[in-house]
Amino acid sequence: MKNRSLVSIDDFSSEEIIKVLDMAAEFEKKPVRKLLDGKVIATLFFEPSTRTRLSFESAINRLGAKVVGFSDVSSSSVTKGETLHDTIRMVCSYSDLIVMRHPIEGSARYASEISSVPVVNAGDGANQHPTQTMLDLYSIRKTQGKLENLNIFMVGDLKYGRTVHSLMMAMSRWNATFNFISPEELRMPEEFKLYLENLGLKYYEHSDFTDIISKADIIYMTRVQKERFSDPIEYEKVKNVYVLKNSMLKNTKPNMRILHPLPRVNEIDTDVDSNPKAYYFEQALNGVFTRQAILCTLLGINTRED
Amino acid sequence: MKEPKQLSVSAIQNGTVIDHIPARNLFKVIQILGLDRFDHQITFGTNLESKKLGKKAIIKIADKYFEDDDINRIALVAPDAKLNIIRGYEVVEKKVVVVPDIIVGIAKCMNPKCITNFEQVTTKFRVVSKKSVALKCHYCEKITTQENLKII
Numbered sequence: 050m051k052n053r054s055l056v057s058i059d060d061f062s063s064e065e066i067i068k069v070l071d072m073a074a075e076f077e078k079k080p081v082r083k084l085l086d087g088k089v090i091a092t093l094f095f096e097p098s099t100r101t102r103l104s105f106e107s108a109i110n111r112l113g114a115k116v117v118g119f120s121d122v123s124s125s126s127v128t129k130g131e132t133l134h135d136t137i138r139m140v141c142s143y144s145d146l147i148v149m150r151h152p153i154e155g156s157a158r159y160a161s162e163i164s165s166v167p168v169v170n171a172g173d174g175a176n177q178h179p180t181q182t183m184l185d186l187y188s189i190r191k192t193q194g195k196l197e198n199l200n201i202f203m204v205g206d207l208k209y210g211r212t213v214h215s216l217m218m219a220m221s222r223w224n225a226t227f228n229f230i231s232p233e234e235l236r237m238p239e240e241f242k243l244y245l246e247n248l249g250l251k252y253y254e255h256s257d258f259t260d261i262i263s264k265a266d267i268i269y270m271t272r273v274q275k276e277r278f279s280d281p282i283e284y285e286k287v288k289n290v291y292v293l294k295n296s297m298l299k300n301t302k303p304n305m306r307i308l309h310p311l312p313r314v315n316e317i318d319t320d321v322d323s324n325p326k327a328y329y330f331e332q333a334l335n336g337v338f339t340r341q342a343i344l345c346t347l348l349g350i351n352t353r354e355d
Numbered sequence: 356m357k358e359p360k361q362l363s364v365s366a367i368q369n370g371t372v373i374d375h376i377p378a379r380n381l382f383k384v385i386q387i388l389g390l391d392r393f394d395h396q397i398t399f400g401t402n403l404e405s406k407k408l409g410k411k412a413i414i415k416i417a418d419k420y421f422e423d424d425d426i427n428r429i430a431l432v433a434p435d436a437k438l439n440i441i442r443g444y445e446v447v448e449k450k451v452v453v454v455p456d457i458i459v460g461i462a463k464c465m466n467p468k469c470i471t472n473f474e475q476v477t478t479k480f481r482v483v484s485k486k487s488v489a490l491k492c493h494y495c496e497k498i499t500t501q502e503n504l505k506i507i
Contacts (some may be wrong), residue, residue, distance in 0.1 A: 057496065132474050155494025156469035174468050176495055240498060 054161035072342035085112030092118035108340035205271035378410035
């Protein structure tokens with residue numbers, strides 16, 4: 050896989066994903082390993098994303114590599130009108146790998162075609178965010194002991210949420226059943242439902258939380274954002290319908306875990322945090338291990354200890 | 356009395372006739388095939404009566420034969436086009452155009468936030484439906500449907 054880029058989770062086969070997850074598990078046992086000593090990794094954040102950037106930089110530092118880059122465009126030559134093409138051409142000659150986040154969709158794929166070094170997409174607009182998907186998969190496998198035949202509940206903004214789309218596509222490789230809980234305005238788009246139908250996978254749509262969640266293995270929560278609604282009254286009506294509270298978890302399965310890509314606002318009540326079924330903060334930590342594994346995989350580093 | 360001058364748009368001896376082009380897309384076909392840069396003798400007629408298309412256009416290109424891959428590029432704008440391959444004034448072969456699996460250039464991605472609409476990137480699509488054309492952008496991964504299709 051050396052010198053490949055990771056732009057979309059579909060760039061990796063199921064076997065390759067499993068290999069990355071296995072490698073991430075090694076890093077969880079022993080996070081600090083100077084496997085990338087002497088390497089330079091560029092982190093280009095054309096739009097700010099503190100959480101993702103810190104997670105990557107933490108992964109890079111634990112591997113002993115150095116970071117160059119910028120955390121928002123105001124401190125780069127993009128403000129002088131430089132094209133993405135030229136920025137990437139320059140940066141790939143300064144670094145061994147590029148991590149980039151960009152507000153324009155398809156920018157990471159384009160960069161990967163220009164760059165002579167691997168590109169990791171850390172989010173391109175509403176399109177893809179594959180390292181988030183990878184850490185979601187890691188969290189699911191770790192908490193459930195497997196990826197196969199799970200019942201996945203996705204809640205909140207299923208229309209615009211790129212993390213739910215990528216995770217849904219990824220989990221469809223392992224015969225998942227899906228339950229979608231969302232307001233009418235933010236339902237899972239037709240193209241994704243068609244995708245599941247073509248694969249012969251089952252999905253169910255619900256407009257509110259009910260006892261149905263007692264069937265869940267994973268509840269994946271997302272934020273319902275006010276700006277997604279054309280009518281502010283509609284937002285006021287639904288904003289409290291999709292809030293998970295501790296009292297609702299009574300009849301859920303013992304293996305069930307709650308995931309959330311974070312940041313959360315109010316969609317998970319803080320009274321859930323102390324419930325052992327809440328997993329979102331551990332999930333964020335898993336992001337560092339999976340990113341370590343992704344960096345080593347794309348750079349062709351052998352992580353096995355003899 | 357002078358004889359009325361007659362223009363010869365008659366049959367060609369050798370070459371290709373592209374028939375059943377929707378009249379409104381004639382110039383797009385010319386553009387896609389690059390006919391405006393050809394040295395061959397070319398005649399075309401447009402706004403001709405057609406039962407199927409209403410108004411159709413026809414192009415006759417002397418001494419030119421196209422590769423299938425080249426000619427299929429017009430499938431997006433002239434899906435019903437028929438080709439007559441002419442040798443010695445005879446139609447020796449008839450062909451129809453087929454929508455290709457990959458479309459490079461030609462079409463514009465309908466997603467205003469796609470990189471191809473910001474920088475000089477040649478568009479590229481995978482054809483996900485051929486009946487009613489649907490194109491998946493290689494870059495932003497969004498679908499452009501027939502009704503939103505714009506030719507560059």
